[in-house]
Amino acid sequence: SSEFNASYSMGRLHIEHMGGERVFSCANCDCPLTNRQQLISTRFTGATGRAFLFNRVVNLDTSELQDRVMLTGRHMVRDVSCRKCKTKLGWVYEFATEESQQYKEGKIILERALINESEGFPDPVKD
Amino acid sequence: MENGSGCLNGSGAADSAEKAQQQQQCPAVQLSERNREAVRVIGQYLRELGLARSAEALVLEAGCPLESGAAAQFRSSVLLGDWDGAEASLASLRRALWRESSWSEIAFRLAEQRYLELLESGAHIAALCVLRGKLTPLQLSPDRLHRLSGLIMCSGPEELRQLSGWSGAAGGTRQALLDSVEQFFPPSVMLPPKRLSVLLDQAVRAQVSRCRHHNTSLSPDQLTLLADHSCQAAASVPSVCSQVLDAHQDEVHVCQFSPNGRFLATGGRDCVAIVWLVEAAANPPGAPRVRHHLTLRIGEERGGVAWLAWSPDSRLLLACAAEEATEVIVWEAETGDCIKKLKHRDEDSLTTAAWLPDSNHFVVGGNRGHFYLCSVDVGFEKAWDFIRVVALATRREDDGGTAVLAADTFARIRRYRFDTMQDETLFREDGPVMSMSISQDETLLAVCVASAGVHLWDLRLRVCRRRLHGLTHGAYLLHASIGGPNQDFVASGSHDARVCVWHRGCQAGDGAQQHLLPDKLSGHGGLVSCVSWNPRHHGMLASASDDCTVRIWLPASLAAAAQAASADGTGPGGAGFSSNGCCSSTVSKHQPPPLL
Numbered sequence: 051s052s053e054f055n056a057s058y059s060m061g062r063l064h065i066e067h068m069g070g071e072r073v074f075s076c077a078n079c080d081c082p083l084t085n086r087q088q089l090i091s092t093r094f095t096g097a098t099g100r101a102f103l104f105n106r107v108v109n110l111d112t113s114e115l116q117d118r119v120m121l122t123g124r125h126m127v128r129d130v131s132c133r134k135c136k137t138k139l140g141w142v143y144e145f146a147t148e149e150s151q152q153y154k155e156g157k158i159i160l161e162r163a164l165i166n167e168s169e170g171f172p173d174p175v176k177d
Numbered sequence: 178m179e180n181g182s183g184c185l186n187g188s189g190a191a192d193s194a195e196k197a198q199q200q201q202q203c204p205a206v207q208l209s210e211r212n213r214e215a216v217r218v219i220g221q222y223l224r225e226l227g228l229a230r231s232a233e234a235l236v237l238e239a240g241c242p243l244e245s246g247a248a249a250q251f252r253s254s255v256l257l258g259d260w261d262g263a264e265a266s267l268a269s270l271r272r273a274l275w276r277e278s279s280w281s282e283i284a285f286r287l288a289e290q291r292y293l294e295l296l297e298s299g300a301h302i303a304a305l306c307v308l309r310g311k312l313t314p315l316q317l318s319p320d321r322l323h324r325l326s327g328l329i330m331c332s333g334p335e336e337l338r339q340l341s342g343w344s345g346a347a348g349g350t351r352q353a354l355l356d357s358v359e360q361f362f363p364p365s366v367m368l369p370p371k372r373l374s375v376l377l378d379q380a381v382r383a384q385v386s387r388c389r390h391h392n393t394s395l396s397p398d399q400l401t402l403l404a405d406h407s408c409q410a411a412a413s414v415p416s417v418c419s420q421v422l423d424a425h426q427d428e429v430h431v432c433q434f435s436p437n438g439r440f441l442a443t444g445g446r447d448c449v450a451i452v453w454l455v456e457a458a459a460n461p462p463g464a465p466r467v468r469h470h471l472t473l474r475i476g477e478e479r480g481g482v483a484w485l486a487w488s489p490d491s492r493l494l495l496a497c498a499a500e501e502a503t504e505v506i507v508w509e510a511e512t513g514d515c516i517k518k519l520k521h522r523d524e525d526s527l528t529t530a531a532w533l534p535d536s537n538h539f540v541v542g543g544n545r546g547h548f549y550l551c552s553v554d555v556g557f558e559k560a561w562d563f564i565r566v567v568a569l570a571t572r573r574e575d576d577g578g579t580a581v582l583a584a585d586t587f588a589r590i591r592r593y594r595f596d597t598m599q600d601e602t603l604f605r606e607d608g609p610v611m612s613m614s615i616s617q618d619e620t621l622l623a624v625c626v627a628s629a630g631v632h633l634w635d636l637r638l639r640v641c642r643r644r645l646h647g648l649t650h651g652a653y654l655l656h657a658s659i660g661g662p663n664q665d666f667v668a669s670g671s672h673d674a675r676v677c678v679w680h681r682g683c684q685a686g687d688g689a690q691q692h693l694l695p696d697k698l699s700g701h702g703g704l705v706s707c708v709s710w711n712p713r714h715h716g717m718l719a720s721a722s723d724d725c726t727v728r729i730w731l732p733a734s735l736a737a738a739a740q741a742a743s744a745d746g747t748g749p750g751g752a753g754f755s756s757n758g759c760c761s762s763t764v765s766k767h768q769p770p771p772l773l
Contacts, residue, residue, distance in 0.1 A: 061653030061704050061723055062430050062483065062499065064627055066609050067544045067565050067586040082544075111652075133652065171546060171563045174587065 063133060066108040073170040074104075074160070079135035083107050083165060084158075095121075096140060096161040107158045109133040115144060123148040130158060139164050208241060216241045222373040245273070248367045256351050260291045270366065279361040281315045288312050290354050292325060294346045297334045304329065377402060390414045390680055394662040414666075414678060415718045415730035417737075418700045420467055422727040424451055429721035430706050431484055431656075435491035436617070438713025440510055441467055442494050443727045444482025448475050450496050452510050457714065464735050465714045471513040475506055483528045488536040493553070495539060497528050505530060505541055507553055521549060521557045531569035533579045540581050540595075542566025548583065550595045559595055568613035570622065572636065582636075584610040584624065590634070603639055606632065616659040617712050623657040623667055631657045631669050633681060643681050647695040649673040653704055660710020660718070668718055670705035671697075676720045676730065698730055 070085025084107040094101040113129040118141075126145035131138045140159040146152045208216065216235060220243045223232040236242055242249070251266035253259075267287065271280050288311040295304035308326060324341075331337040338345050356370040369375070381397045384406040390413045400406050422443070429445035434455070444450040452471040458464045473496070475482060480499035487494055487510075494510045503525045507517040519541075526543035533539060538558070542548040548566050550559040565586040572580050574594075581593045588606040590613070593599075608626040615622050621642070622634045628650045633643040648655070651672035660666045667679045677695035703723030711717035716732040 061428065061706050062481075063652055064609070064611050064654045065544065066627075069565060069586060174563070174585075174589075 063109075065134065068106070068108055069173045070170045071172055073168050074165045075168065076132040076135060076137060076139065077164050077166045078137045079132060080166070081109050081132050081134040083109060083132075083139075083160065085170065086167075090157060094159055096159060098161045098163040100162040101140060101159050102162060102165075103154065104158045104160060107160065110139070110142075110158070111136070112142060122151050125151065125154075130160075137164065206239060208239060213239075213241045217243050217368060218373045218376070221368050221371075225371065244368060245270075245366045247273075248362070252355055255287070255290075255355055258294065258346070258351070260287070263287055270362070273363065273366045274361055275363060276361075281317060283358050283361060285312065285315050285317050285321075286354060286357065288315075289321075289325065290350065293328070293337070293341065293343050293350075296328060296331070296337055297345060299334075301329060381406060391663075391665060409734075412732055412734045413716055414680070414696065415716050415732055416696070416698065417731055417733050418698070418728045419731045419736040420729040422453065422467060422469075422729070423725065424469055424472070425449065425725050425727070427481070427725060428703070428706075428723040429725060429727055430654075431482060432707050432709045432719045432721040432727055433485045433487055434709045434711045434717075434719065435487040435494075435510070436489055436712055437491040438711045439491060440470070440487070440494075441709070441711075441719055441727075442485045442487065442510075443719075443721055444475075444485050444496060445721065445725075446481035448481055448498075449473065450475060450482050450485060450494065450508075452494065452513070455711065455714070455717075465711070465717050465731070467719075467729055471510075473506075473508055473513060473515075484530055486530045486532055486539070488532045488539075489534050490536040493532075493536065495530050495532070497530050497541065499528065502527050502543070505551075517553050517556070519551055519556055521547075521551075529566060529569050531571050531581070533571050533581075534573060540569055540571070540583075542569060542583065544586055548593075550581075561593060561595070561600075564591075567610050570613055570615040572615065572619045582613070582615070582622065584613045588626075590622070590624065603636075604634060604641070611654050612656045614657050614659060616664040618664060621659055621664055623659050623669075625655050625657050625669065631667060631679075633659075633667065645669075645677075645679045645681070645695065647679075647697075648677045649675075651704070654706060656707040658708050658710045658718075660712070660715065662715050666710065668708040668710060668720075670708055670720065670722075672704050674701045674703055674705060674722065674724075675699050676701070676705055676708055676718070676728075678718070700728060701726070 065081060067082045068085050070087055072086035073082055074084050075082045084104050088105045089102055090105055091103040094103055109132065110130040111133050116127055118125055118127050124147045125143055127141045127143055129138055129141050140161050142158045143154040143156065146154055216239045220232045220235050223235065247266050247269045251263055251270060254263035254266055264287065267283060274280055288307055292304050292307045292312065295307060312322060312325065328337055328341055331340060344350055359367045359370050378397060381400050385391060385397055388407050390408045393408060425443065425445055425447055427445055427447035429443055432441065432443045434441050439455055441453040441455060442450055450473045451469065452473065453467045454470045455465050455467055458466065475496055475498055480501060482496050483499040483502065484497040485494060492510060493507050495505055495507045497505050503523060504518055504520040505527055506515060508515050525547045526545040527541040527547060528543040530539055530541040537554060538550060538552045540550050544565045544567060546563055546565050548561045548564045549557055551557050564583060566583050567586060568584040570582040572582055574580050578594055578596050581595065582590060583593060584590050588608065588610050589602050590604055591600055591602045606624060606626050608629045611625040611627050613622060613624050620636055622636055624632045624634060626632055630648060631645040632641050633645065635642050645667060648669055648671040653672065655670045657667055657669035660668065665680055667681055669677050671677050676698040678698065679695045701720065701722040701724050705720050705722045707721040709719045716735060718730040720728050720730065
């Protein structure tokens with residue numbers, strides 16, 4: 051075992067937390083993901099139905115880049131999954147071919163059925 | 178040019194004629210300016226050591242007076258107590274002063290010494306004459322004059338010495354007077370006091386600051402002059418794995434030495450905390466080895482041991498469990514007795530902890546927003562709401578209270594006082610904080626920042642002193658540790674299965690960047706999450722890894738001794754060990770391989 055084996059499942063994951071009064075987490079393992087302040091739009095659709103667009107989400111793993119044609123046009127996306135339990139949760143937009151869709155670049159879609167919303171508490175005042 | 182021989186003995190005419198003849202007979206050595214300065218400085222050094230004749234001989238042979246004639250005259254007058262002569266010499270030195278205004282200061286000090294000596298010998302009338310005729314006309318600080326005139330009331334020399342803080346004519350005060358006056362004259366007239374000693378000290382200090390592995394508590398004046406100082410890596414920096422501890426059944430996530438260096442606690446995913454004993458072999462001394470002491474279970478449902486914390490008196494061990502941890506457990510380390518199981522609420526998540534100095538109170542917290550002050554006696558005591566805690570440490574403050582340092586999910590490191598309920602942000606990191614570790618003397622804080630490295634903060638000045646790079650980043654928690662006798666070493670785990678060791682202090686003449694890169698110790702087969710320096714045996718480092726082992730690293734010279742001590746067969750076993758007992762650890766190319 052003196053050879054470094056990259057396939058070990060290893061260590062304790064570093065789990066970030068974005069805080070916020072309404073916290074979204076993975077429905078499967080309750081890993082914190084994002085909050086209401088990061089929510090941009092609720093009018094998206096994913097494989098399981100309704101989906102939300104968020105500005106920033108933490109504790110996600112991303113897949114390889116994929117070319118996907120959607121209702122709104124052709125996009126380059128990566129699938130995102132929960133870092134803790136590996137459940138697929140949605141996708142992130144890397145590149146939008148149509149100019150009107152470029153506002154989505156860098157933002158994340160999470161499917162509503164795959165996340166929970168729960169009470170957080172007020173963020174600390176900026177000091 | 179006057180023949181300034183610096184001669185301390187009064188010499189008769191015959192002697193000086195003989196000396197003049199001797200000087201003319203000596204071959205005249207042509208000395209450059211630098212060499213002349215060196216001769217003067219050496220001559221002063223010899224004279225200060227009391228080797229006056231050697232100093233004289235040096236001056237004669239080199240033809241290079243230590244100082245100007247008038248200065249030499251002044252010096253010998255003062256040392257002999259010839260005050261009138263000293264005044265005369267001083268008058269002729271007056272135009273050589275850096276600043277004209279310092280003349281009255283020197284005259285004052287001269288007269289002050291004369292006055293005190295007269296008082297000491299009981300000649301009060303003469304002393305009064307000096308006070309009125311010499312000290313007062315100078316019109317310097319009235320406070321000093323007042324203090325000096327008050328000393329007339331002293332009943333005897335003992336009381337005089339005690340009240341004035343002056344050690345008497347025989348107590349080296351004449352030399353002290355000369356030393357204090359030297360600063361007013363340029364070096365060509367009078368040398369600055371102890372010049373060679375100052376230069377030697379500067380040189381040694383410069384060598385120390387360049388020492389890459391500086392790991393000694395010797396002060397600069399104890400180091401040898403005969404060779405440039407450089408701590409041998411082999412003696413101070415851990416580089417060889419001396420033991421592999423494989424008692425754990427699953428990934429090991431935490432390792433911590435106790436503050437007294439006698440115990441090592443390790444824990445991981447197998448839900449077990451193991452306490453090991455550190456034994457320093459008596460013969461040869463200083464070769465520490467680790468031996469299994471106790472295995473403590475925390476229960477299967479708790480997801481593994483997330484954190485271990487030793488009480489400051491090294492008596493108690495506290496364990497926190499992973500994510501869904503509602504309970505913390507405290508054991509007595511020597512016996513293994515479980516003396517407290519602390520649970521406050523069912524929805525708590527308490528994944529990190531730190532003890533307060535009384536070894537009774539401790540703080541616990543987690544990133545779901547629970548942050549409690551508890552004690553072994555009472556249990557839960559106080560909560561601080563709405564803080565998502567990532568890491569904890571404690572620090573004694575000037576007013577006797579203890580501050581709790583907490584890093585939170587907003588990358589702030591804040592200070593909390595549970596006694597006064599005051600809090601304050603100390604500083605903010607520029608990336609998410611993974612863990613935090615305070616040095617033993619509580620002056621430095623090592624903060625592991627995700628995807629950035631280890632940042633060293635000075636807690637008194639509240640500035641970031643060093644950003645340490647070179648470890649491999651990834652998604653998993655890493656812990657760092659500060660160690661060494663002067664808090665000079667920082668170690669951390671890394672995602673590439675190696676242990677990183679930095680020496681934080683040294684300034685390289687050829688660019689400080691070089692020393693920000695760590696030495697890397699290979700040997701583990703999986704990610705190294707946690708490291709710990711032994712606070713008592715300074716070169717000893719423990720590392721915990723996902724390959725289910727804990728490794729003990731020692732400096733090469735100590736490790737060789739430790740191997741010899743284990744020849745009875747109870748030596749390290751387990752994966753990765755070659756037959757001679759040393760694992761195939763290598764040190765990165767930033768440092769030459771250790772000499773065994």
